[in-house]
Amino acid sequence: MNGINISKIIAEKRRSKGITQDQLAAYMGVSKASVSKWETGQSYPDITFLPQLASYFNISIDDLMGYEPQMTKEDIKRLYHRLSADFAKKPFDEVLAECRESIKKYYACYPLLFQMAVLLCNHHMLAMEDAERKSILAEAAGLCTRVKEESDDVWLARDAVSLEATIYLMAQQPQNALDLLGETIRPISNDEAGIAQAYLMLGNAPAANRVLQISIYQHLLSCVGSALSLLQPQNAQFEEILRRILAVGEVFNLDRLHPNIMALTYLSAAQGYSLQGNVEKSLDMLQKYTDLCTTGFFPFSLHGDAFFNELDSWLSEFDLGAEAVRSDEVIKASMIQGVVQNPSFGALVDHPGYQEIVKTLKSKLGEK
Numbered sequence: 001m002n003g004i005n006i007s008k009i010i011a012e013k014r015r016s017k018g019i020t021q022d023q024l025a026a027y028m029g030v031s032k033a034s035v036s037k038w039e040t041g042q043s044y045p046d047i048t049f050l051p052q053l054a055s056y057f058n059i060s061i062d063d064l065m066g067y068e069p070q071m072t073k074e075d076i077k078r079l080y081h082r083l084s085a086d087f088a089k090k091p092f093d094e095v096l097a098e099c100r101e102s103i104k105k106y107y108a109c110y111p112l113l114f115q116m117a118v119l120l121c122n123h124h125m126l127a128m129e130d131a132e133r134k135s136i137l138a139e140a141a142g143l144c145t146r147v148k149e150e151s152d153d154v155w156l157a158r159d160a161v162s163l164e165a166t167i168y169l170m171a172q173q174p175q176n177a178l179d180l181l182g183e184t185i186r187p188i189s190n191d192e193a194g195i196a197q198a199y200l201m202l203g204n205a206p207a208a209n210r211v212l213q214i215s216i217y218q219h220l221l222s223c224v225g226s227a228l229s230l231l232q233p234q235n236a237q238f239e240e241i242l243r244r245i246l247a248v249g250e251v252f253n254l255d256r257l258h259p260n261i262m263a264l265t266y267l268s269a270a271q272g273y274s275l276q277g278n279v280e281k282s283l284d285m286l287q288k289y290t291d292l293c294t295t296g297f298f299p300f301s302l303h304g305d306a307f308f309n310e311l312d313s314w315l316s317e318f319d320l321g322a323e324a325v326r327s328d329e330v331i332k333a334s335m336i337q338g339v340v341q342n343p344s345f346g347a348l349v350d351h352p353g354y355q356e357i358v359k360t361l362k363s364k365l366g367e368k
Contacts, residue, residue, distance in 0.1 A: 005066030007041040013057040013064075014039070027056060070109045077319055080115050087123045088329035096127075096136070103143070110151035114160055117143040121167055122326050125334075134171060141167045210310040217308055224248060224261055231265070233272035242269050257305050259297050263289055263335070271344040283353045286339065290357050293335045294364035298328050332365040 014024050014035075021035040028035070028049060037043040045053060054064045071079070079102060086095045099116055106112045117140040124136040144164035148157045161180060168176040192215035199208035227245050231238065245265050249255065254262045270285035304311030326334075339345065340358055348354040 006044060006064060007039050009059075009064055009066045010035075010045075010053070011039040013059070017057070024056075028052065071106055071112050073111070073319075076109075076112050076115050079112075080119055083119055084123070084325070084330075085327045087126060088327040088333075092123075092126050092128070108150075110147045110153065110156060113143045114147050114156060114163070117141075117147070117160070117163055117167075118325060121163065121170070123330065126330070137167050137171045141171075210314070213304075213308050213310045214314050217311055220248070220252060221258060221261060224254070224265070228261070228265055228268060231268050231272060233275040238272055238276075242272075252307070253305060255292055256296070257308065258302065259292055260300070263292050263297070266292065267338055271342065274344050274348060277347070279348065279351065282345075282348065283351070283357070286345075286354070286357050289339075290360055294360065298332070300328060300331060329366075336361050336365055 010024075014021070021032050021039070025032045025035045028045075030049075034043070038045055050061050050064060054061045057064065083095060083099060083102075086098070099119060103113060103116050120136050120140040120143075124133045124140070127133045127136060141164050144160040144167065147160035148164070151157050151160070165177040165180050168174070168180065192211055196208040196211045196215075199205070199211065224245055227241055227248075230241050231245070235241065242265075249262050249265065266285045266289035270282045270289060273279075273282035273285060302315055304315070336358075339361060345354065
C-alpha cells in the first residue's frame with residue numbers, strides 16, 4: 001500500500017530533469033536548504049507550492065505526493081486475510097479501528113470497500129454488545145451502497161447489491177432485502193451455454209469444457225443452497241428436501257468438494273429434527289456435522305476434484321479457493337457455538353449422545 005512520499009518524488013523528478021537543488025530553489029523562490037529538507041523528509045513544501053511544483057515536473061499533485069488512492073488486487077487480498085487473522089488473535093476494537101482506518105484512507109477504492117464490507121459482515125458477531133453488532137452490519141451495508149452507487153464496475157456493483165441484501169437478512173430486515181432485490185424472479189441467464197457453443201464452433205473444446213464445468217459447479221451450489229433455505233422444520237416436505245440434498249451431496253461428493261455447504265446441511269437438519277422432537281435423527285445429523293467439521297475440513301479451501309478438474313484455475317482467478325473469508329480459529333469457534341449455543345438443541349443438552357458430540361467438537365477444534 002502506498003502512502004504520501006513527496007520527498008522521494010521531488011528528489012527523483014529533480015534528478016530526472018538534470019537540475020540542481022539550487023536551480024529548483026531559485027525557480028520556487030526558496031532557499032537551497034528548504035529544497036534539501038523537502039528531499040530528506042525533514043519538512044514538506046507549503047501547500048501553496050504544490051501546484052507550481054507539479055506543473056514544473058509535468059505531473060499531477062497526486063503523483064507529486066506519491067499518493068495512490070487505490071490498492072492493488074494483491075494488496076487488498078493480503079490486507080483482508082491479515083485483518084481476518086487478527087480478528088481471531090487481537091482485541092476486537094483494535095482490529096475494527098484498523099478496518100475503519102483503511103476504509104477512510106481508501107474511500108475511493110471500491111474493490112477494497114467491498115472486501116471491507118465482507119470482512120465486517122463475517123466478523124460482526126465478535127462484538128460484545130448486540131447494539132454494536134447491529135451498528136457494524138449497518139456500516140457494512142453502507143459500504144455496499146457506496147460501491148453500487150459510485151463504482152463503474154458493473155460486476156462489482158452487482159456483488160455489492162447481493163451482499164447488501166444478505167446483510168439486511170442478517171440484521172433481521174427482510175423488507176429492506178426485498179426492496180433492494182425486488183420480488184420478481186427473473187429467468188436464469190444461459191450465457192454459459194452460448195459461450196461454450198462458441199468455443200466449440202471455434203474448435204476449442206477444452207475452453208468449452210471449462211466454461212460448462214464452472215457453470216455446473218455454480219448452479220449446483222445454488223441449487224443446494226436454495227434447497228437448504230427450504231429445510232425448515234415446519235415444512236411438510238422437510239424429509240423429502242433433506243433426502244434430495246443428501247442425494248445430490250453424495251453424487252457430487254460435496255463433503256469434500258464443498259464441505260461448508262454440507263456442514264450447514266447437517267446442522268440445519270439436526271435443528272429441524274430436534275424441534276420436531278426426533279432425538280435419534282437429530283443426533284445422527286449432529287454426528288455427521290461433527291465428523292465433517294473435525295475430519296479434513298481444515299485448513300479450509302475450495303478446490304476441484306476428479307469431475308470438476310477445470311475448477312482450480314477458475315477459483316484461483318477470482319481468489320475463491322485458497323483462503324476462507326474468516327480465519328480457521330474463528331470458523332472453529334463458530335462451529336462449536338452452532339451446537340453449544342443453539343437454542344434448537346435445548347431438549348438434547350442432558351442426552352449422553354449430545355454431550356459426547358459437544359466434547360468431541362471442543363476437543364478436536366481446540367476449545368480450551
